[in-house]
Amino acid sequence: MKSRFKLAIFAIIIALSNNCITSKTDHFTKDLPQPELPLQFSWANVNGINYLSYVRNQLAPRLCDSGWAFSVTSSLNDRIKIKRQNAGPDFILSPQVLISCNDDSNGCRGGSPQTAYEYILRNNITDETCSPYTGRDFRDGYQCSSLTVCMECWPKVGCKARDDAYIYSIESWDQVKGEEQMKQEIFNHGPISCVINSTVEFRNYTSGILNPPDSPTQITHSLSIVGWGEDEKQTKYWIARNSLGIFWGENGFIRIVRGKNALNIESDCSYGRIKDTWSQQIRNNTSFIKTNSSFISNGQYEHKVYEIINSKSEKDIIQQAKDELKQIFQDSYQKYQPLVESISSSFSDNIELDESTLPSNFTWGNVNGVNYLTQIKNQHNPQYCGGCWSFAVTSSLQDRIKILRNRTDIPDVILSNQMVINCHLGGSCSTGGVSLITYYFLSQIGVVEDSCMPYQAKDQWLPVCNASQQCISCELPSAPISNTTDISSICPAQTKYPYKKWKVSKFGHIAGVKQMKSEIFSRGPISCTIDATDNLENNYQGGIYSEKLKVPIPNHYVSVVGWGQTLEGEDYWIVRNSWGTYWGEQGFFKLKMHEDNLGLEYGCSWGVIDLQQ
Ligand SMILES: *[C@@H]1O[C@H](CO)[C@@H](O)[C@H](O)[C@H]1NC(C)=O
Numbered sequence: 375m376k377s378r379f380k381l382a383i384f385a386i387i388i389a390l391s392n393n394c395i396t397s398k399t400d401h402f403t404k405d406l407p408q409p410e411l412p413l414q415f416s417w418a419n420v421n422g423i424n425y426l427s428y429v430r431n432q433l434a435p436r437l438c439d440s441g442w443a444f445s446v447t448s449s450l451n452d453r454i455k456i457k458r459q460n461a462g463p464d465f466i467l468s469p470q471v472l473i474s475c476n477d478d479s480n481g482c483r484g485g486s487p488q489t490a491y492e493y494i495l496r497n498n499i500t501d502e503t504c505s506p507y508t509g510r511d512f513r514d515g516y517q518c519s520s521l522t523v524c525m526e527c528w529p530k531v532g533c534k535a536r537d538d539a540y541i542y543s544i545e546s547w548d549q550v551k552g553e554e555q556m557k558q559e560i561f562n563h564g565p566i567s568c569v570i571n572s573t574v575e576f577r578n579y580t581s582g583i584l585n586p587p588d589s590p591t592q593i594t595h596s597l598s599i600v601g602w603g604e605d606e607k608q609t610k611y612w613i614a615r616n617s618l619g620i621f622w623g624e625n626g627f628i629r630i631v632r633g634k635n636a637l638n639i640e641s642d643c644s645y646g647r648i649k650d651t652w653s654q655q656i657r658n659n660t661s662f663i664k665t666n667s668s669f670i671s672n673g674q675y676e677h678k679v680y681e682i683i684n685s686k687s688e689k690d691i692i693q694q695a696k697d698e699l700k701q702i703f704q705d706s707y708q709k710y711q712p713l714v715e716s717i718s719s720s721f722s723d724n725i726e727l728d729e730s731t732l733p734s735n736f737t738w739g740n741v742n743g744v745n746y747l748t749q750i751k752n753q754h755n756p757q758y759c760g761g762c763w764s765f766a767v768t769s770s771l772q773d774r775i776k777i778l779r780n781r782t783d784i785p786d787v788i789l790s791n792q793m794v795i796n797c798h799l800g801g802s803c804s805t806g807g808v809s810l811i812t813y814y815f816l817s818q819i820g821v822v823e824d825s826c827m828p829y830q831a832k833d834q835w836l837p838v839c840n841a842s843q844q845c846i847s848c849e850l851p852s853a854p855i856s857n858t859t860d861i862s863s864i865c866p867a868q869t870k871y872p873y874k875k876w877k878v879s880k881f882g883h884i885a886g887v888k889q890m891k892s893e894i895f896s897r898g899p900i901s902c903t904i905d906a907t908d909n910l911e912n913n914y915q916g917g918i919y920s921e922k923l924k925v926p927i928p929n930h931y932v933s934v935v936g937w938g939q940t941l942e943g944e945d946y947w948i949v950r951n952s953w954g955t956y957w958g959e960q961g962f963f964k965l966k967m968h969e970d971n972l973g974l975e976y977g978c979s980w981g982v983i984d985l986q987q
Pocket residue numbers: 496497498541543649651656658662
């Protein structure tokens with residue numbers, strides 16, 4: 375027991391010193407129109423199952439009038455989820471591709487859902503792990519290129535295009551208008567995108583059924599309508615998901631009076647019929663995307679996105695700050711490590727089950743047919759960041775929230791790695807970090823959801839953790855953004871609405887097969903260190919990975935979500951990585967159990983999420 379404990383600490387220290395920087399259906403759809411549709415219907419709850427993807431925020435980190443792109447990608451995310459019958463982590467289509475590449479829009483200065491559907495029909499689209507949202511369009515350094523469509527970033531070399539991006543597409547798109555047509559399309563096929571007039575009553579909405587008076591409007595906005603209902607006073611309403619953050623409206627949603635064309639909501643809706651590209655795992659070389667040749671050098675797809683993102687002066691400041699950060703982090707490590715060790719040991723809450731009572735195959739990706747795993751993320755976009763220690767924690771906790779709630783009528787909670795990095799809750803992009811310390815800080819400070827502080831892969835060097843580091847958002851514009859409006863600054867702290875912080879109530883560290891299996895089986899995914907070798911990174915394509923190393927030197931963190939056994943009796947772990955969907959088996963990999971597994975079993979940590987706080 376004692377020596378195992380020592381080993382775990384050893385692994386953690388090594389991971390720290392290596393800086394975490396590796397050397398590099400329609401089954402559910404009803405085909406015939408139903409003469410009688412139900413009085414209430416929502417894709418948030420169809421026979422107890424939620425088919426809605428997470429709520430996002432188009433106004434962080436920058437002011438961007440991209441509701442048109444979000445209403446389309448979110449509706450399609452849901453339609454994919456419906457067609458896949460909720461199997462597997464959600465696929466999240468990239469609104470960034472649309473604001474960079476859809477020439478028939480005006481990018482962050484506005485656009486229409488119809489042109490977005492047309493773009494996807496003609497060009498296909500990639501997911502968020504390929505092309506994360508930056509709130510920058512083709513005018514602000516994010517022109518359409520093979521890189522903005524699917525990239526991966528590294529220190530020094532910058533970003534390069536991937537030639538193995540998963541692609542998503544639609545078979546057709548069309549318009550609908552009027553209550554009856556809209557209901558038919560939603561009920562039979564999934565959420566739709568609707569253009570609305572953005573009035574002050576809409577922008578100021580907090581809860582209830584919005585029944586707005588006619589107000590002057592100059593600007594339009596788009597929503598994704600996911601269902602409808604009727605209250606006890608027989609007021610009929612639509613249920614729509616907005617893209618202004620989880621803190622806006624009713625957990626990111628709004629109910630708007632139905633049947634009266636309020637806000638013009640029933641006059642300009644559109645939808646896409648999703649195409650199944652995932653069953654056959656269709657990928658493509660994103661260099662097929664119309665490429666601006668000036669971005670290509672020597673046949674390589676290296677790109678200067680890094681340079682574009684960071685102006686020269688910004689880079690100088692970052693360079694300077696990196697040294698300071700290192701100091702701050704080393705101080706905090708020295709200060710917190712003994713404390714964290716003693717606290718986590720004091721819970722004495724490590725679970726040890728009799729291994730013979732555990733199944734030989736178990737994964738949170740499929741517990742009696744139900745998937746409890748949340749979406750795959752990518753720490754390496756839109757620039758390089760050694761944030762694995764944070765991703766291993768947030769992904770494990772997101773899955774644990776889904777497991778604990780065991781309620782399927784709420785979209786997945788996606789936690790903010792950027793807040794963890796901004797506030798130095800266990801490390802930084804440039805220094806790496808320690809998951810156990812992150813769990814400790816999450817017990818003290820907590821972490822917001824991603825729509826408060828979307829990932830930017832960026833270090834923040836001030837030793838503060840105030841609202842500016844935790845939750846930012848611009849306001850939805852009340853007038854059109856013109857071609858010359860400066861929209862380049864980061865949005866301010868979001869203080870208008872309260873926002874939730876998720877906390878852990880206890881945490882600890884474990885090592886070895888028995889403790890790992892016991893913890894995963896009892897409470898959910900855990901975070902572990904590994905020695906992420908070049909071979910794993912560059913050559914793993916699928917199957918059970920194994921590599922013999924004399925002394926594995928942990929330099930990376932992953933989340934372990936289950937285990938299995940082959941027919942030949944070989945045991946393996948099922949592991950979630952944070953290198954995008956294009957890496958490994960849709961972002962996951964299998965690793966040999968017991969030996970030659972990059973040191974996976976040396977040191978792991980876990981946290982218990984507190985649903986009450
Ligand atoms: C879009 O994807 C489909 C496969 O679903 C492929 O047949 C088609 O060629 C792709 N279109 C483009 C422009 O790459």
